[in-house]
Amino acid sequence: MSAQNQTRRITANDIRARKGGEPIVALTSYHAHTARIIDPFVDFLLVGDSLGMVMHGLETTLPVTLEMMILQGRAVMRGASHCLVVVDLPFGSYEESPVKAFQTAARVLKETGCGAVKLEGGARMAETVRFLVDRGVPVMGHVGLTPQAVNTIGGFKVQGRDPGGAESILADAKAIEEAGAFAVVVEAVVEPLARQITEAIAVPTVGIGASPACDGQILVLEDMLGLSPWAPKFVKRFGNLAEQIEGSVKAYVSEVRDRTFPADDNVYKPKK
Numbered sequence: 377m378s379a380q381n382q383t384r385r386i387t388a389n390d391i392r393a394r395k396g397g398e399p400i401v402a403l404t405s406y407h408a409h410t411a412r413i414i415d416p417f418v419d420f421l422l423v424g425d426s427l428g429m430v431m432h433g434l435e436t437t438l439p440v441t442l443e444m445m446i447l448q449g450r451a452v453m454r455g456a457s458h459c460l461v462v463v464d465l466p467f468g469s470y471e472e473s474p475v476k477a478f479q480t481a482a483r484v485l486k487e488t489g490c491g492a493v494k495l496e497g498g499a500r501m502a503e504t505v506r507f508l509v510d511r512g513v514p515v516m517g518h519v520g521l522t523p524q525a526v527n528t529i530g531g532f533k534v535q536g537r538d539p540g541g542a543e544s545i546l547a548d549a550k551a552i553e554e555a556g557a558f559a560v561v562v563e564a565v566v567e568p569l570a571r572q573i574t575e576a577i578a579v580p581t582v583g584i585g586a587s588p589a590c591d592g593q594i595l596v597l598e599d600m601l602g603l604s605p606w607a608p609k610f611v612k613r614f615g616n617l618a619e620q621i622e623g624s625v626k627a628y629v630s631e632v633r634d635r636t637f638p639a640d641d642n643v644y645k646p647k648k
């Protein structure tokens with residue numbers, strides 16, 4: 377990190393300045409070694425609360441704790457030296473008041489060393505976003521499908537299909553931008569709404585299932601690698617890691633069973 381020849385890490389302000397330019401590219405990351413592999417190629421890494429579903433097999437993100445987020449945030453920071461690292465504030469750790477949100481965000485910044493936090497919600501969270509930004513916490517917003525509200529939404533459903541819904545999501549994005557967010561994740565909304573939001577706000581929109589009209593894109597790493605057993609409809613699988621893992625495991629099992637592994641190269645020999 378301190379080596380002179382290393383370029384400085386991307387900041388929240390750098391991301392903000394990318395509005396309307398070359399698309400911002402982001403992936404989720406929960407893990408040091410995969411963070412190290414993807415860090416040189418993307419602009420930011422999100423330690424998403426989706427880790428509850430991806431790493432722990434939970435059905436929603438609601439049970440995810442602040443301790444889980446901090447532990448994986450620290451792991452990702454050890455692997456990443458180039459990207460901005462953004463950590464999701466988990467359900468129940470910030471909604472009740474701006475003060476509570478600041479206490480949570482301060483722990484995340486202190487204990488992980490990450491450069492920004494993300495929280496879900498629009499107009500109702502604007503006061504909190506302002507409170508955090510005024511106190512030195514860069515905040516990424518998240519509107520549209522907000523998975524922490526799965527129980528009030530009634531499922532992981534596309535948002536903004538009806539005009540009333542679209543209008544309120546647009547108002548949410550504007551409120552978060554005006555409150556000082558440096559970027560806004562727009563999740564699972566119809567293309568015209570994603571375009572409208574992107575044109576209406578002065579900070580970048582980062583889409584997930586929200587069309588190419590956004591200023592950038594993010595996906596869950598394990599989904600795009602083809603490791604997740606299921607993925608939302610908007611995911612494109614750029615790899616098939618599940619098949620590769622299965623192939624490697626079958627080869628290992630077969631070599632252990634026929635005693636071709638461990639071979640000479642894999643065995644300690646006594647000193648001559």
Ligand SMILES: Nc1nc(=O)c2c([nH]1)NC[C@@H]1CN(c3ccc(C(=O)N[C@@H](CCC(=O)O)C(=O)O)cc3)CN21
Nearest residue numbers: 426429430437523532533534596599604607608609610
């Ligand atoms: N692995 C993973 N990938 C994600 O993208 C992701 C998570 N987990 N967990 C948190 C949220 C939840 N997300 C989701 C989850 C499911 C759908 C989904 O299955 N949607 C249906 C449409 C359902 C409907 O409209 O009724 C789809 O077919 O895409 C969408 C987003 C996105 N996030």
Ligand SMILES: CC(C)C(=O)C(=O)O
Nearest residue numbers: 404424425426561584
């Ligand atoms: C899908 C992204 C935007 C997220 O919030 C997460 O991974 O938790």
Ligand SMILES: [Mg+2]
Nearest residue numbers: 424425426464
């Ligand atoms: Mg999340």
